[in-house]
Amino acid sequence: MVVVGATIVAVCLILITAQRAWSWQTEREVRAGEDDAIAAATAEVEGLINISSSTTDNELEKLMDGASANFRTEFEEQADRLLKELKRNKVRSTGEVVSAGVVSFDDDKATVLVAAKGSVQNKKAKKAEPRNYRLRVDLDHTDGDWLVSGLEFVA
Numbered sequence: 001m002v003v004v005g006a007t008i009v010a011v012c013l014i015l016i017t018a019q020r021a022w023s024w025q026t027e028r029e030v031r032a033g034e035d036d037a038i039a040a041a042t043a044e045v046e047g048l049i050n051i052s053s054s055t056t057d058n059e060l061e062k063l064m065d066g067a068s069a070n071f072r073t074e075f076e077e078q079a080d081r082l083l084k085e086l087k088r089n090k091v092r093s094t095g096e097v098v099s100a101g102v103v104s105f106d107d108d109k110a111t112v113l114v115a116a117k118g119s120v121q122n123k124k125a126k127k128a129e130p131r132n133y134r135l136r137v138d139l140d141h142t143d144g145d146w147l148v149s150g151l152e153f154v155a
Contacts, residue, residue, distance in 0.1 A: 033141075034102045037110035040066060040146035041137040042097045045114045048151075049095035049133060053087045068140045068149040090123040095131065103136070110139045110146065113154070 047063040060079055064072050085091075095118020103111040114135045119128035138150035 033107075034105050034110070037102060037105065037139050037141075037146045038100045038112055040139055041110075041112035041114055041148065042100050044148045044151070045116055045133075045135055045137065046095070046097055049093055049116055049118045049131075051082075051086065052092040052094075053090050054092075055083065055086065066148055068142060068147040071147070071149050071151075092121045092128070093131075094118050094128075095133070108141050110141070112137045112139065 044063065044066045047059070047066070051059075051063075060083070064075055064079075067075055095116050097114055097116045100112055100114045103113055105111075114133075114137055116133040116135070118131045118133065120131055121128040134154050136150075136152045136154050137148055139146045140149045141147075
C-alpha cells in the first residue's frame with residue numbers, strides 16, 4: 001500500500017511539474033510576442049513623430065514597410081500631400097517613445113498604447129515647441145511580422 005501511495009504521489013508531482021513547465025513556456029512565448037508587437041509599434045510611432053521637411057522617400061518607404069496592406073494603401077494615398085505640406089511649412093519634428101504597453105494580444109492581433117514626447121518646429125514657430133503624444137496602435141501579425149493596421153491619437 002505504501003508503494004502504491006508513493007507511486008501516486010510521484011506521478012502527481014511529475015504531472016504538476018510538466019504542467020508548470022508547459023505553462024511557463026507558453027507564458028514566455030506570449031511575452032516574446034508582446035515584446036515584438038511593442039517593438040513594431042514603437043518603431044512606427046518613432047518614424048511618424050520624426051518626420052520633417054527633410055524626410056526622404058526611403059525613410060517614408062521604411063515607415064510604410066511597417067504597415068499592413070490596408071494601412072499602407074491609406075498612407076500611400078496621402079504621402080505626396082504630406083511631404084508637400086512638410087516642405088511648404090518647413091516642418092521639423094523630432095521625438096521618442098517614452099513608454100509602451102500591450103492592451104490586448106493574441107496570435108493574430110495586438111493593440112499597443114504608446115506614449116511619446118517630442119518637439120515640432122515650422123516656419124511659423126521658429127522655436128521648437130514641446131509635444132506629448134499618446135497613441136493607440138493596432139497591429140496584425142502577418143507572415144511573422146507585426147504590422148500596423150491602425151493608428152489613433154488618444155486623450
